[in-house]
Amino acid sequence: MSYTFDFASLLPYWPEFLQGAWLTLKLSVLATMFGFLLGMFCAIARADGAPWLKKLVALYVEIIRNTPLLVQIFLVYFGFASLGVKVSANTAAVAALVVNVGAYTCEIVRAGLESIHASQVEAAECLGLTKTQIYWHVIVRPAIERVYPALTSQYVLLMLASSITSQISAEELTAVANRIQSDTFRSFETYIVTGLLYIVLSFVVRFALYLFGLVLFPRRRKLATAI
Template identity: 45%
Template sequence: MPIQFQFEPIFAESDRIVDGVLLTLGLSFGAIVLGLVLAILLVAAKSLLGRWVGLLVDAYVELMRNTPFLVQLFMLFFGLPLLGIRLPGTEAALLAMTLNLSAYATEIIRAGVDSIHRSQLEAGLSLAMTRRQVFQHVVLMPALARVWPALSSQFVLMLLASSICSFIAVPELSGTAAIIEQNTFRSFETYIVVTLIYLVLALTLKVALDRLGRAIFPRISSVDRLDAKAEAA
């Protein structure tokens, strides 16, 4: 018996789908901005505040990178109320995504910082720059430029990981898909549409981040592209 696709019931829920997409984008962009800021602060703290702070940052990074995102989400949503802190599902999802992303971004940025040659640090200090100024102008910006492709990939992965937030009844795209499936009883068609939407969102974000990187780091990006061409030749 041939399969008969019926997308009309799915398209009839277009308003609900749009709301799910908007919430997915809101959670993802919020987590990207907050997670990147937190990651930069953690790398700065590790670089500038001494060994013990660095050990605390390392412990945080290892904890978040070696435990499932779903467990982290459940700990925040179901665990915090035991401490008297009750967060709505959307806020718990944003917090979990931010903390998870910041740990991965911290490790990525740290790799970029480690790639900066020590002579550049000594040159900055010889110009009477403070350690904070050296970190900000000599270390951080070149490091971000070098690891931007890796950061961009992590941002896209976080966009896709937002689907896990449906487990705490957050009505983002995957949560919306579950509702539509229950209403229409068209599982296959529902997830075909949702898969295509996720694909478009991920590819669009990837292109946007690539262009953003070229705009923020034009000179450094050009040098890196020339170096890559020279190595390929």
């Protein structure tokens, strides 16, 4: 059996590939930003919140970590529609990704918070720092710095997982690839190009997070180990 590759037939579709890649990047950035905020709130609540709040956050985390992302996307997309709330596929995709990555961010950040030794807090109190200064400079910021590589990997995985949103017709890269291969009947070539674009996007996301880490953590900037 022989197969002749024909990538030339995909050249007219490059604008659509790039548009899909751009939407994938936008979905990922929005989900990363809001997912981080949600995860931070949940991690702090689970570490220092009231007992009922700790149980509520723990329940949320366990539900999300033990159900498939695709099911969560369907629940958000079709659930809103069942309630009479019309949302676009892209909005539902971002909402589902935020809820999903928020749970994983919560557990990663919580591990960082628990790694801060009580003696560091006591030393900060002896220096006369306020509770707000202690919580930010001694607990939260060092905790995030310790788990930043894990967060980076999680957000790259989030970008790749966004391909599942094609199942609700979000016009990201995978959805565009599905449409192109049905038009050209060149499935092999289409998904090779799609895979290469995802690799490029992964490097873009990782490099952007690396630069953000250099800005956020001065000590890592000196050591050049933002990730």
